[in-house]
């Protein structure tokens with residue numbers, strides 16, 4: 139038997155090659171790998187001796203040769219193939235162990251150049267991997283050093299590698315080379331900001347299997363984008379508590395996305411991916427108290443995200459109720475000792491929590507397809523705001539309208555948020571008509587709604603929402619505008635002395 143070994147990641151390769159060599163298997167290898175093996179006293183043949191050709195063009199061409207690919211691809215059970223090999227003087231290669239140029243590690247370097255990235259696109263490696271995986275009935279192909287042991291065990295116990303193992307190794311190779319190529323195309327696509335390619339191949343690495351999905355009978359796993367932007371949820375470090383569940387992660391994403399709208403100290407409480415209380419304040423304790431007071435019922439068992447370090451005072455306040463998760467840029471030592479008393483509370487630290495990434499792909503699965511769009515990165519342009527009523531909103535109302543719009547952008551449509559004094563008062567998410575969303579936001583409020591403001595994620599189809607808001611005490615409304623019946627809503631607002639502002643930007647979240 140002959141084995142061709144050509145690896146960039148040389149972990150475990152010396153022991154692997156030595157064990158193969160001890161079993162009488164001839165080793166062929168490329169430049170750096172050959173050097174490493176020879177330095178460790180392993181008998182190894184240079185690939186140039188097999189190809190009769192020097193490795194050339196800075197290593198761009200080493201193994202791309204019929205003497206290599208013929209030796210891998212020949213079907214051993216076909217006499218014609220074997221006769222051809224004999225005529226051409228090619229010997230079979232039965233084990234192929236390759237790992238590829240470190241393209242991922244290269245593009246993750248902060249100062250990487252396009253040229254450097256391109257030099258780290260492996261050509262010969264994937265070609266050999268694919269040849270060997272295609273011919274897996276006759277060739278064992280290893281692209282992951284963690285498989286060396288399994289192959290050695292089978293070889294030493296059975297004298298050969300089982301067809302089942304060879305099949306699984308081949309499958310792993312095609313998954314690996316597909317991910318490798320997707321990573322390259324994704325990187326190149328991002329260089330020119332090309333957004334919606336004709337063929338969309340996304341590559342994600344598994345972070346962990348999850349115990350189950352949204353429900354216990356659903357299988358699930360958590361995956362990471364190769365170049366996840368700073369401030370992404372996948373970058374959060376768990377400091378305490380049980381393993382995160384599928385719903386924990388999904389809900390925390392809802393909290394994080396809402397939190398990123400705010401610069402001032404802010405706390406977002408989330409239940410089932412919808413914010414149920416948002417508070418801003420001069421410090422994080424004040425913000426937490428406001429978020430909590432919005433809806434002390436729903437926050438129970440919920441998720442809380444904060445954009446400032448959690449200190450002892452805030453931790454003590456938070457520990458008064460049952461929370462599933464607290465996400466924050468950091469926790470003081472004192473806060474940690476308070477919160478880690480709670481066995482079931484998960485603490486997540488995300489240092490760059492406020493970092494925003496724009497123009498990311500937002501992907502939704504539909505049966506048989508995917509819907510892909512850019513992320514909703516805008517709120518509104520201040521200079522585009524248009525007061526459409528006789529009454530002009532006050533500065534205070536404008537501030538609260540902005541807060542309400544930041545929150546309504548992140549709740550399920552139809553969504554309505556009522557706010558006042560830097561906190562939400564009532565949140566009405568996910569209704570099948572807008573008036574119910576207004577009614578729910580009003581009903582859910584824990585506070586009198588006198589002099590509050592209201593934000594709507596999309597225009598009012600009728601003036602009934604304005605009437606209901608006015609009856610509840612709302613004095614200012616922000617909505618995108620754009621309905622054929624806008625005039626009716628404006629007229630109603632004027633009758634009720636409500637100030638109304640059109641933002642011009644809709645924030646549906648279906």
Ligand SMILES: NC(=O)c1ncn([C@@H]2O[C@H](COP(=O)(O)O)[C@@H](O)[C@H]2O)c1NC=O
Pocket residue numbers: 144145146147167168169170171172197198199200201202236237238239259260261262263264
């Ligand atoms: N060009 C080729 O023919 C070629 N053949 C193998 N490689 C890669 O060269 C690397 C190993 O190189 P070395 O043994 O010189 O350290 C492996 O990652 C392997 O995938 C090649 N390099 C890139 O395309």
